[in-house]
Amino acid sequence: MSTWEIILQLLITGLANGLIIALIALGYTMVYGIVELINFAHGDVMMLGCFLALTIVGLLGGEVAAPWLAIGLMLLLVPPFCAALNWMIDRHVYRPLRNAPKLTVLVSAIGVSFVCVNLGMFWGGLPMEVFGGGAQAASAKSFPDLLGYHNLLGNDAVVQLTSKEVMVAVITVPLMILLTWFVSRTRLGTAMRAVAQNPTAAQLMGIDTNRVVGLTFIIGGALAGVASVVAALYTTSISFQMGYRNGLDAFTAAVLGGIGNLPGAVLGALCIGLARAVMEGWVPNGGQWSNTVVFGVLILVLVFRPTGILGSRVREKV
Amino acid sequence: MNETPDPGPRTPDILLSLENVDAGYGPIRALHGITLNVRAGEIVTLIGANGAGKTTTLLCCSGIVTPTSGAIRFAGQAIHGQPAHAIVRHGIAQVPEGRKIFPRLSVLENLRLGAFTRSDPTEIAASIDHAFTLFPILAERRHQAGGTLSGGEQQMLAIGRALMSKPRVLLMDEPSMGVAPLLVLKIFETIRTLNREGLSVLLVEQNARLALKLAHRGYVIETGRIVMEDDAKRLLADPKVQEAYLGE
Incomplete structure (x- = not known):
């Protein structure tokens, strides 16, 4: 491989990873923007989405009889499941604590994360063929390779651009455009921004802040649901612990871009995706160090630029 | 909507009334039996020192703070205990x-949010024009x-935004604060x-002289x-008021 081919390959892999991280990071950053809570359970909601996706594939009889039907069905069922789960978590755990000290809610979020992780482990132990017949609940499950390997640049090309990368982009990019349009142009989107900027004033406008917060959790959960289907198809492996790594990547991305800032979350996610690709595809033995790099980025950002890349605020006059 | 039966006294032209309202923040009681009313077409001012309970009184009317006892009525209907977003309506x-x-958010977006409870786009556009006039x-x-925006411009925007819901009564909390004298x-x-x-207006002001010159009636808290x-x-001529609030 020439240098350019290596760079191109890292870009393709990095951007595909980054787009998946971005969908999760958007959920983190939207929730933070509106209730100033880091929802540590967010990555685990995405993990449970992966298990639902695998269950659906299992119920369809596994394998690749009708891959597009299976993908369509997963995209139809998993996002509403994750949205409902995220909404329930807010309604029954975070909302009763809305006026409690921030730390109380944060610790509760970690608790919800533990509950989800254990649910994932239990789910993986169900006696289903796709879970290995319930043999080892905690082991990673292989997700059927529904899209197969198909290099769109030709079989002789050194650089690989497969239908999986195209699938990632085709599903995630329009969603991000839709979300940007919703938040910046619609009445409900403006209400969301208003609640984020001043909840009391938003109530005085006649906005029901509880419903707007609930809507934010629903949208964040749905995006995590899409991310879970895309990630499962892309990496073809899921495990009950994957919420931790995906959550870490997405959280770091959100902080890197400027927590609370939607374009920032996407930008941060692309950076993290590229950093992982470089570590795993170019640095010798870098794969072992890629978590260290992500944590390192998180620490550096928090120390030197806590507002993130795009997080500089408009100066507010008092 | 659940119509609460209204046992209290009613005077036809009273638009907004507080009857023996108590309210507070946690263990701290900020209001002790506040009774006041605003009649249709009136400007009523509530004057008092810092921390006397002026802002809390307005927050109770809007439902941001829920009274612990007493009643708040608007056009005869009890509104205390309703959430803030419902009271605007x-x-x-x-x-x-x-x-x-x-x-x-832009000035225009701020104004549009003021009309969140309304739906007719032509009427909302007319209200925006009115605010611009x-x-x-x-x-x-x-x-x-x-x-x-500057402090004065923000105050104008806050007034314009509040008017966007087509209110019958406007509650104003310190509109002169941080605003240049000419504005x-x-x-x-x-x-x-x-x-x-x-x-109708219920006006809370530190600048008691200005407020009493504008208002029809006043309360001292x-x-x-x-x-x-x-x-x-x-009140403007009262020696006690002059000494305590007009700096004479």
Whole structure:
């Protein structure tokens, strides 16, 4: 491989990873923007989405009889499941604590994360063929390779651009455009921004802040649901612990871009995706160090630029 | 909507009334049996020192703070205990303390949010035009972020935004705070104009002289209790009021 081919390959892999991280990071950053809570359970909601996706594939009889039907069905069922789960978590755990000290809610979020992780482990132990017949609940499950390997640049090309990368982009990019349009142009989107900027004033406008917060959790959960289907198809492996790594990547991305800032979350996610690709595809033995790099980025950002890349605020006059 | 039966006394022209309202924050009681009313077409002012309970009184009317006892009625209907977002729909809008403009939304977006409870786009556009007629500077700055406006401009935006819900009574908390003196006069002149057009106003002000000159009636609040109530002119001439609030 020439240098350019290596760079191109890292870009393709990095951007595909980054787009998946971005969908999760958007959920983190939207929730933070509106209730100033880091929802540590967010990555685990995405993990449970992966298990639902695998269950659906299992119920369809596994394998690749009708891959597009299976993908369509997963995209139809998993996002509403994750949205409902995220909404329930807010309604029954975070909302009763809305006026409690921030730390109380944060610790509760970690608790919800533990509950989800254990649910994932239990789910993986169900006696289903796709879970290995319930043999080892905690082991990673292989997700059927529904899209197969198909290099769109030709079989002789050194650089690989497969239908999986195209699938990632085709599903995630329009969603991000839709979300940007919703938040910046619609009445409900403006209400969301208003609640984020001043909840009391938003109530005085006649906005029901509880419903707007609930809507934010629903949208964040749905995006995590899409991310879970895309990630499962892309990496073809899921495990009950994957919420931790995906959550870490997405959280770091959100902080890197400027927590609370939607374009920032996407930008941060692309950076993290590229950093992982470089570590795993170019640095010798870098794969072992890629978590260290992500944590390192998180620490550096928090120390030197806590507002993130795009997080500089408009100066507010008092 | 669940119509609460109304056992209390009613006077036909009383628009907003507080009867023996107690309220507080956690263990701290801020209001002790506040009773006051605003009649249709009136400007009523509530004057008092810092921390006397003026802001809490307005927050109770808007439902941001829920009274622990007592009743708040609007046009005869009990509204205490309703959430803030529901109270706006009755026709009560507030220009809150410190203006509380949405800093990263444009002037136009701030105004549109004021009309969140309304749905007819033509009527909303007409209300925006009305706000621009009242405060032409807002039209010039319509695409600017609210947080970049001067204090006086933000106050105008807060008033314009509150009017967007087509309220029957406007609650105003310290509209002169942090505003240049010339603009204060302009804002008070606008309040008078709006009142002549039929809007009732409950005005909380530190600048008691200015408030009493504008208002029809006034109440004096001290440590959470109403201690005086009279015609604004008589309060302005009262030696006790002059000594305590007019700096004479």
